[in-house]
Amino acid sequence: MSQKTPIVTLTGVQKYYGDYHALRGITAEIGQGEFFSLLGPSGCGKTTLLRSIAGFEDLSEGQLLLDGRDMEGVPPNKRPTNMVFQSYAIFPHMNVAENVGFGLRRSSMSTEEKRRAVGEALEMVGLGKFGARAAHALSGGQRQRVALARALIMKPKVLLLDEPLSALDKKMREVMQVELIRLQREVGITFILVTHDQEEALVMSDRIAVMFEGEIAQLADPETLYRRPNSRRVAEFIGMMNFLPATVLPTGPGGGRVALEVAGLGRAELETAQCPGGAAIGEAEIGLRPESLTVLYEGQSAEGGREAEGTVREVVYYGDMTYYDILIDGAPSPVRVSMRNMPGRRVLDFGARARLAWDPRAMVLFC
Amino acid sequence: MSGSLAKMMRSDAGKGLTLVSPTLIYALLLLAAPLASIVLLSFWTQLATVAGQAQFDRTLQLSNYREALTDPLYRALMLRSLRISGMVMLVTVVLAFPVAYFISFHVRPDRKSLWLFLITIPFWTSYLIRVFLWRVILAYDGPVNSGLLALGVIDEPLGWILYNANSVVITLAHAYAPFAILPIFVALEKIDRSLLEAARDLGESKAMTFLRVTLPLAMPGVLAAVLIVFIPTIGDYVTPQLVGGSGGTMIANNIHAQIFALNDRPMGATLAVLAMLIVAMVLLWGIARARFWLWLMDRAGGGFAGIGLALAVAVAEITVIRVAFSQGPALIGAGASVIALLLVATALSAFILWRLPKGRWGI
Known part of the structure; x- marks a missing residue:
């Protein structure tokens, strides 16, 4: 970009x-x-x-x-910016069309052109027939659409959205x-x-x-x-991330790769791209997303033999997915594993032993 | 029977009724009953006073009303009362708005209650004392005159600031200021501040944001202030008595004179009832007119064109009323012209309030 x-x-x-x-x-x-x-x-x-x-x-x-x-x-x-406020800030003493046309007072358009512009803006956010509706008679979603139309009608260079959803x-x-993504593509305005x-x-x-x-x-x-x-903090904030203690080994394989000893999983080698925060020899942590760990069922085996064993400590069933907390032997705390529920794949019981497949390519290193 | 009563008492309506009943009984006994007796008294007539004891003709008749509506003295007093109250209302609301605005928008949130508290301080002394103090302040050799003289702004003391309608307006405007500040403050407090930011964001200057967003949303508070100031000042007795002189006498002073000096209680009652009716009609008329003018303004697309059109219509209407008032008595008689004017104004107001929905100005 x-x-x-x-x-x-x-x-x-x-x-x-x-x-x-x-x-x-x-x-x-x-x-x-x-x-x-x-x-x-x-x-x-x-x-x-x-x-x-x-x-x-x-x-x-x-x-x-x-x-x-x-x-x-x-x-x-x-300023060439317009804002969609968190509270939407719909003027309560005006109807929908008056709200949307609020910023057009100073424009050089004729009354007829303004009316058409308001109609088009309302059409764009799917409120074509709501022009005469009173502001207080709108639902939350409709208020947000009015706020959007009111800002977009000004043709700003940048549209600012303060927690609009x-x-x-x-x-x-x-x-x-989805609507916002579609609108942004349609109007081509920068959205922040x-x-x-x-x-x-x-x-x-x-x-x-x-x-x-x-x-x-x-x-x-x-x-x-x-x-x-690039940091444990960002990793924790974006989605779910498992952390396991690891040691960066002094004897790297060379070629910019980093060798690690991960608690419970064993030896792994990471690309430099997997160390966005840099790497230093000594104590560190690796991050692994729940979906990059896989429970192995009977007869299955991991490629390259990267397997670990542990005990199921928690089972959370979501319908399409099941989340397991599994304490890998040798690891200090359980890791979360997400598994898609598919026909013929039974849900593990609490306390059961489980085999896990892991992939070093999915790891991120935090020093 | 007692079962259904007990059931009624347990229902929500019953509970509500129980809750308000002390107030309701109080209101019936001490407000409605005296009011009803005054209305009754106004249809009686005074016969003579025998040994200090008033004798009434208790047949119901309209002679008091006829006299009150035709005698130029009563008419002049009533019009002056309306004019003074109108001025007080205007001055109070116009001066109260900036104060309320300042407290709501520029005082730190944790200091607001302190400011409101400070505004009520004048109430700590008696109303009578405050009016007396105004008499001192505005006197011929009082601080206002001597101050202006010392500064060389004026060559001789101003005579027009005491013992006339002006001093009544000044004194009443001061006395009623908190009553106007509070409702306007409450209305301003309720305005979501992001609305003002939204208006700025949509390209309006600070002044236009005030006119297009703040003022219309504060209107309910302004209207409340108008009512709270206008209604009681019409009947104010103490201020015109103490600082009004002969030029500042209002209807309440005449009611007092009727009852105590002239010992004509029915006439006093008639004037009181008429004052009440006229205030109600004037208010109804005022609200209807305001709604109509604002509607006209919006119809004309707002802006200066709208304001101009609304003002032109308002001036035309007021001219028609003035002509009707000055020419009416000669054409159809004094009493008939007043009654006709009030009826037409009331009917027109009622029609407007019924047909024209409450607009964006909250009126």
Whole structure:
């Protein structure tokens, strides 16, 4: 994505609230037409960053360029951005069409053109017939669509979305995720999404910036972020990750590869790409996703003989999947293993012995 | 029977009724009953006073009402009361709004209750004392005049700030300020701040955000303030008595004179009932007009065109009313013209309130 022309450029952005250091040197480029997410736990500064881009917060230090223009001192109403607020901020004293057309007052369009633009915007978010509906008579999903239409009608260069899906129920959230991706493709506008929901970020984004305590911990596309998190913290935040103690051996195989002794699993060799945080000889940890461990049934065996044995300590049945916590012999704590439930594959019982297949290519090293 | 009563008492409605019954009994005994007796008294007539004891003609008749509506003195007093209350309402609400706005938007959240508390401090002294103090402040040689003289702003003391309608407006506006600040503050507090950010985000300046979002959403509070200030000030007696002079006398002072000086209680009662009816009608009319004007404004697409159209219609209407008021008595008689005007205004207001839905301004 970085080959695209940047529409948002953040350079060394700092934000203080009194003694509180909310943003600590954020530097990033967001490309034209990109779906970019700011992901992190509450209080990590993602919303502050979004509000700074919108112009609701002044930067304490650093520079923000929007479409090549320095935004220092430019108020929100003069910025080429529009925002979908977490509460949607639908004007309660106006109907749907008035809400959507709110920002058109200053445009040079005729009344007729404005009416048509509002109609088209409502059509685009699937609310074609709702123009005369009062704001208070809308459901959560409809309010969100109105907020989207109201922002998109302004044809912003960047659309900012502040946790837009957090107020919706699970079903509606999934519908709106797909809807947002479709809209973004249709209009080609850069979307910056703030979310604390890692799944949402993975589903929707071209790139994700994971933030902790005012800093970007990792900025990558969803696959890299999931497969090669650069720290234990990022790994814990994105999906489920098992950690096992390991020792980086001094006698590496060479060629940039790293040799390890993993507790309960034994010897493994990793590519440098599997050590995004770097590798140093001595105590370390490896991370393994639950789906990269496989329970072996009778007659099955792992390729390369990478097997381990353990005891089932917990069984969580989800219908399509079963999650096992298995204490591998020699490991200090159980690992979680997810298995698809398929015909002829029985669910293991609590306390049963199990054989596991593991693959060093799925491992990530944290030093 | 007792079973069904017990059942009724256990129901939600029964519980609610039990809860409000002390208040209800109090209201019936001490509000409704006196009101009913005043209405009854207003249809009686005074005969003579024998040894300090009033004699009434207890046949129900309209002669008091006829007199109250035709005598130019009562009409002048009623109009002046309306004018003064209207001015007080306007001054109070216009001055209260910035205060409420400041507390709601610019005071730190943990300091807001302190500010509200400070606003109520004038209530700690008696109303009478506060009015007296205004008399001192506004006096010929009081601090306002001597201050302005010392600063060289004026050459001689201002005569128009005491013992006339102006001093009544100043004093009442001060007395009722907290009653206007509080409802407006509450309405402003209820406004979701992200709405204001959304308006800014959608390209509006701070001033336009205020006009398009803050003000319409604060309107219910403004309306409450208007009612709370306008209704009681019409009947205020103490302030015009103490600082009003002859030019600031209001209807309540005349009611007092009727009952105590002239010993004509039925006439006093008639004036009281009429004042009540006229306030109700004026309010109804005012709300209906406000709704109609705002509707016109929105119909014309808002902005300056809308404001201009609404203002033009408002001025035209007020002119028609003024002409009707000045020419009516000569054409169809004084009493008939007042009654006709009130009936037409009330019917029109009721029609507007019935047909025209409450708009985005919350009125």
